[in-house]
Amino acid sequence: MRQKSFLGLSPAGFHRISYTEWGDPAASRVIICCHGLTRNGRDFDALAAELAKEARVICPDIVGRGSSAWLRDPAHYGYPQYCADMSGLIARLDVAELDWVGTSMGGLIGMTLAAQAGTPIRRLVINDVGPFVPKAALLRIADYVGLDNRFSSLTAIQTHLKKVLAPFGPLTEAQWQHIVAYGHRRREDGTFGLAYDPAIAVNVKTAVQDWDLWAIWDRINVPTLVLRGADSDLLLPQTAEEMTRRGPCAKLVTWPGMGHAPALMAQDQIDVVKEWLTAN
Template sequence: MSPPAVPFRTGLTRGFAQGAFHDIAYVEWGERDSPHVIVCLHGLSRQGRDFDPLAQALAGMGYRVVCPDLVGRGRSGRLRDPEGYGLPQYAADMAMLVAHLGVDSLDWIGTSLGGLTGMVLAGAKGSPIRRFVINDIGPFLPWAPVRAIGARLREAPRLHESLETAEARLRTVHAPFGPLTDAQWRHLTEHSFVPEPAGGFRPHYDPGIGNAFRPGRVYSVSMWPVWDAITCPVLLLRGADSDLLLRETADEMTRRGPRATRIDIPGCGHAPALLDAHQIGIVTDWLGRPE
């Protein structure tokens, strides 16, 4: 990919779990003192660098854009006991991040798990979230695709001999992201795997994040009361072929709670990658330039 048009910074704050503190790492784009802040949060096995092109575009519009790595992913810390990986911990950590940013209000862009985390925060009393873009996730998750996602995660190789084999795996597992260029796949790969001293490349996440998907633990999830508590404006993005965000669930999301504005993105399943100009434009057009 081409060099960033807007410089970025790396940062750290701290979360707390299981009697210990852990790092919450993030990449930050735009002017540090801009009062117009957007947090972009990634999916289950992903990390904050997925949002580089979108963050660059938003920063160029005048936003301060913060793209964290959830605990257990990327440059963030790992939990001592993987049983702690779950939505309550992720929401608590992101609340700590919001406090660290020192702003009274912000916008939220969340893909998949990042969208679920955003739902929890946006539906909370006194939420600082002003506007919410939720990407291919909703308050009802059918068990079959959840089980399939968990199985792929738990069965993923712990080590790849090269970035080429790692990229081949990524292209297969994340084919529902839609048609991406070779440069886009390589960008995702370079930030999804880290070199091992003895050779090879391992995924940039703690394998323990898959514990929640062990056999007997996967079931349909319903979070409608959380959705109904959200009052801020919401843009709902759905991959037209998504099996995780069902069409009928997306329909219902436009009729209740915040009554989301919905856009289906053709050629994608779970979840649109928000890497190409068209998808980025959908988000930037809805958010508009900061006032």
């Protein structure tokens, strides 16, 4: 495991993008794992460690999250910037093709890149998001994203995250501790905050409406796997089923006992992703 970074560019200037690299740097197969809205690349540690047995795995922290820098102008937090930064990451990796695993926001970034002419994405895994995102789910997310919470201890953060991230499904105590370890930041006054810029919420809160992205989905022409939590309010069952009939005609796997979004930390979830990515 290696920690690396590169410079992205927004209209307000350069910013540093951090990423974790796993596996043999000379491996012929490259996989990018991209996290959700308020999370970071270390969510994929368990998955990356398994995939790295056969591939070079890259887990970026999208700008404003994890170890990456915060943008000078919060207005630039959005998919055009995220896609531009990930295009820069792909250029830095100097590869002709790669596989993409994306959870929620990371899935939408992957969808957008896969839909472009000449895309380098070979196989696509979309975790609990799709080309229709209902307003009700975005309202739920907008209620907690951007709250600049202060916590007195890591235990208090864990209590908070267990509530907010409960839809991730049943996690072990060790897995929760991992989420907390990489999901917090230390403030100058000694208290703790969450490991993202609260200003990422600026554009989220102004875009609370039904998102119709079917035009993007229908342009995707690479093998695609869609993962879904059976209780998800963000990827509705009818949307998931339609994704198997339109665009790339994805394979769908649904897991019971979880909502938005499966954490991809459990071995059965890791096995599904690995087996599908290495099928050919």
